[in-house]
Every structure is written in C-alpha cells, then in structure tokens.
Amino acid sequence: MATRALILIEGTRYNGPLYINAARRLGLHPISLSADPARYDYHAPEEIETIRVDTDNLDALIRECARLQATYEIAGITTAEEEVYATVGKLCRHFDLPGPNPESVERCCDKFVQRQLLAEAGVAIPAYRAAANPTEIERFAAKIGLPVILKPAVGSGSSGVRLCRNVDELAEHTTYLLDGEYIWRSSPRILVEQFAQGPTYSAEIMGSEIIGIAAINWGPPPHFVARECIYPALLTDDEYRRIIDASRSCLRALGLGWGPTNIEFKWTKLGPLVIEVNPRLAGGTIPRLVQLAYGVDLITEHIKLVIGDEWDLHRRHSHVAAARKLVADRDGILDRIDGDSLAAAISGVAEVKLYVEPKTPIIRTGDYRDCLGHVVAASPSRAQTETTLHRAVELISWSIAPFSAPLR
Known part of the structure; x- marks a missing residue:
C-alpha cells in the first residue's frame, strides 16, 4: 500500500x-513544494521531504504532483500561505x-473586488476607492x-499598509x-480607505461554523503591526451576535464556506465594520x-x-489565551x-x-x-493570563546596535 x-x-x-507536525500525527507523510525552500528553517532534509518548483506555475505543480503519484497516494493538498491558496484550489480540482473554490479565493484576495461584493451584499465596510496613480490617490x-x-x-501581513494622517504622509507613502x-506581486493598484476607529476583533471560521472571536491590539501608527491578541475577546451578547451575523453575511457574499476563513472587524459607533476577509486560516499565533x-x-x-476525513470542532474547555509579539524598536544589527x-x-507560559x-x-x-x-x-x-504574559515579556530583552557600530 502506497504511503x-x-x-x-x-x-x-x-x-x-x-x-507538518499535525500531518505526521494523522499518519501522513508531509511533502513541501516551494520555489525557495531556504525561506523556511523547517526544510532541513532530516525534517521534511522538500521539492523545489515554481509555485506560481500551475502546470509545473500539476506535473510535480503527478510525478509524486507514482510513489505516494496523495491524500490532500493545502497551504498555510494566502498567495498560493487559489492555486491550491485549482490543484485540488x-x-x-x-x-477551496479557487474563483472565490481569487475574488476575496483582491481587496477591491472583495469590497465591491461586500458592498453589493449590504455588508458594512469602510468607504474606499481604488487608485492607480498619485493624482487619483490624492483626489480620493x-x-x-x-x-x-x-494599502x-x-x-x-499588513505589507505596504499605512495610515496617512496628512498630505505629507499621503505623498510619502504613495x-x-x-x-x-514596494515589491508588487501583481499590477499596482492601491486602495484608499476610510480609517475606521475602534477596537479590532478577529473572527475564526471553519466551513460555516464560527469558532470564536479574538481581540487584537496594534502597535503605534502609522503602521499596523499586531502587538497583542487575546482569546476570547470580551464582548457583550449583542456585540458577539452582530459580529457572527456579519461574518455569515461575508461568507455568503464572497462564496466562501469551505475550510478556514478569518475576518477582521472594527467595532465602531455604528457596530461592526468589516476591514478584511481572509479566505484562509489566520496566520501567526491565532491557531495556537x-x-x-x-x-x-x-x-x-x-x-x-x-x-476528506470528518472534523471535530467541539470545544473541550474554556480558557483565556493571549500572545504578545516582540517588535523591533529600531533598525540595526x-x-x-x-x-x-x-x-x-x-x-502558565505556553510558548516562547x-x-x-x-x-x-x-x-x-x-x-x-x-x-x-x-x-x-x-x-x-x-x-x-494577562499577568503571566506581562511577567514573561518583561524578562525578555534585546539590544540593536546601529549599522555603523562595529559588532562585538
């Protein structure tokens, strides 16, 4: 019997x-296809079978997977990275x-198209425009x-996203x-978007089932680097219900509902405002x-x-978990x-x-x-949980020397 x-x-x-670890626990042999295996420190030969292939080339991926079928039974194909999730859908098909439905994923990954579909469905989103040049950006x-x-x-990953508080910052980021x-993966198009103020929440969904909602705290503007995440968020019953209702509206509007989805909200004076729908599992520490x-x-x-196995989303306990990111405060070595x-x-510390x-x-x-x-x-x-997290973070320190200073 093939592996x-x-x-x-x-x-x-x-x-x-x-x-990789979860696949092994399920009795599967993980194989990684990557354009640059050196990007990942877990791609050492003794850790995982790795194959170099152009992952932007669907035909190349099909050929490689077909070749692997001669040795293995391919039980499934997936990814942890948004950029190739639509390609994964096409491979699975x-x-x-x-x-996942690759067409739904592609529509969702284009934030302009995503906002159009959400607006047409009556989902509350920030005011926005799509611009292609400095004149349009300034006008919008x-x-x-x-x-x-x-953005x-x-x-x-918030790459290229910035809050522009005045015309100088607008011109600088443009x-x-x-x-x-900025390195573009597609033709340059920029969203000019209303800055919605209020606390940030992240809804995690599998299929059409809402798993839970986290609270996200950001670092200082003008950038959007998540500093802290706590699960579950402190919400009233009404706030929770309204976020759940808005999440389901997003799934319907975007044709999602297979596999994981992550939706980011701002809670404003008018209620939940959808900032972004990600047709994938949330990154970073949220799954943990x-x-x-x-x-x-x-x-x-x-x-x-x-x-193709049956999943189990049943909650086994109800605890509070929180993560704090350690963020560089300056450039250097x-x-x-x-x-x-x-x-x-x-x-009480689960991971450092x-x-x-x-x-x-x-x-x-x-x-x-x-x-x-x-x-x-x-x-x-x-x-x-909050006390433990604070104590642990206080024990970690670092120093960053200016680039001009000699290394010790």
Whole structure:
C-alpha cells in the first residue's frame, strides 16, 4: 500500500511547522513544494521531504504532483500561505481532491473586488476607492477625508499598509508604493480607505461554523503591526451576535464556506465594520491561541477536511489565551536577545519563540516582519493570563546596535 502524503504548497515560518507536525500525527507523510525552500528553517532534509518548483506555475505543480503519484497516494493538498491558496484550489480540482473554490479565493484576495461584493451584499465596510496613480490617490483621499489608509489591493501581513494622517504622509507613502521600493506581486493598484476607529476583533471560521472571536491590539501608527491578541475577546451578547451575523453575511457574499476563513472587524459607533476577509486560516499565533482557549486544533481539523476525513470542532474547555509579539524598536544589527528561557519557565507560559538570532540585520518594514518573536500564555482566568504574559515579556530583552557600530 502506497504511503499517504500531504502536499504543502509553500508555507509560513510559524504555521508551516504546525502543519507538518499535525500531518505526521494523522499518519501522513508531509511533502513541501516551494520555489525557495531556504525561506523556511523547517526544510532541513532530516525534517521534511522538500521539492523545489515554481509555485506560481500551475502546470509545473500539476506535473510535480503527478510525478509524486507514482510513489505516494496523495491524500490532500493545502497551504498555510494566502498567495498560493487559489492555486491550491485549482490543484485540488485537477486531482479531484477536497479544496477551496479557487474563483472565490481569487475574488476575496483582491481587496477591491472583495469590497465591491461586500458592498453589493449590504455588508458594512469602510468607504474606499481604488487608485492607480498619485493624482487619483490624492483626489480620493480628499473625497474620503484624512486620515486614510493606503494599502495594496493584493497583499497580506499588513505589507505596504499605512495610515496617512496628512498630505505629507499621503505623498510619502504613495511614492513608496509606486516608485519601485514596494515589491508588487501583481499590477499596482492601491486602495484608499476610510480609517475606521475602534477596537479590532478577529473572527475564526471553519466551513460555516464560527469558532470564536479574538481581540487584537496594534502597535503605534502609522503602521499596523499586531502587538497583542487575546482569546476570547470580551464582548457583550449583542456585540458577539452582530459580529457572527456579519461574518455569515461575508461568507455568503464572497462564496466562501469551505475550510478556514478569518475576518477582521472594527467595532465602531455604528457596530461592526468589516476591514478584511481572509479566505484562509489566520496566520501567526491565532491557531495556537484557539487550541489553548478551547482545545480545538484548527490546523489538524483543516487537514482532516483536506483529506476528506470528518472534523471535530467541539470545544473541550474554556480558557483565556493571549500572545504578545516582540517588535523591533529600531533598525540595526541585533546585538543580543535573551531571557526567553526564563520567560518559558514561568507557570502558565505556553510558548516562547524567537524568530531571529544575534547578529541578524534588522530593517523595519512596518509589517509582520518587524517581529522578533512572541510569547503565549494561557490559564482559566483572564486576569491570571494577562499577568503571566506581562511577567514573561518583561524578562525578555534585546539590544540593536546601529549599522555603523562595529559588532562585538
């Protein structure tokens, strides 16, 4: 009998290893297809079978998967990365495997098209316009009213997203996006969007079932780097119901409802405003927080869906879990980072992970790449979880030397 394999197209530095470990627990042989396996530190030969292939080329992926079929039974194909999720849907369709609807994913990943569909369905969203040049950006920003958010129409991880509070910041970020510094994966189109003020919430959905809602706290403007996430969010029954109703409206409007979806909201004076619908599992620490809070392993359950098995989203307990990102405060060379072992030893700390090592160059980009690591804590009590997280984070410190200073 052929070994059952799970094909992973690309990955992420955090959730990628979780998919690999979950696949093995389910008795599957994980195989990673990547354009650049060196991007991921879990691609060492002894850790996982890795194949280099152009993951932007559907035909190349089909050929590679067909070749693997001579050796393995391909049980499923999936990814932890948004950029290739539509391609995964097309691969699944080609090999008659369970997978997301690629057309729905493509519509959703284009934030302009996504907003059009949500608006047509009557879902509350910020005012927005799509612009292709500085003149349009300036005109639309004036019409919407400063401050506004400028963001690429296609992208993830807050890359290229910035709050522009005045005309100088608007011009500066326009230049960054359109004059060659920002790396576009598609033709340049920029969303000019109303800045919605209020607390941020993240709804996690599998299929059409809402798993739970987290509260997200951001770092200082003008960038959008998530600093802290706590699960579950403190909401009234009415707030929870309205976010659930809005989430289901998003699924209907966008043709989603297979597999994981992540929806980001702002709670405004008029209620929940949909900021973004992501047709994939949330990145970063959120799957881990859901597991600690409710005992539901979203990654394992996603893989079960991918391979055609029955999933189990039943909550096994109700705890409070929180994560704090360790964010670089300046550019330079990371001289040292320590205290992680002390932090991990605190009772209630579930995880301490550092993403970088000393002597690493740090160049902040105003997105997820500014994070040096994270700390996760959990307990049955919200106050206890918050106290534990604060104690652990206080034990971790680092120093970043200016680029001009000699390394010690």
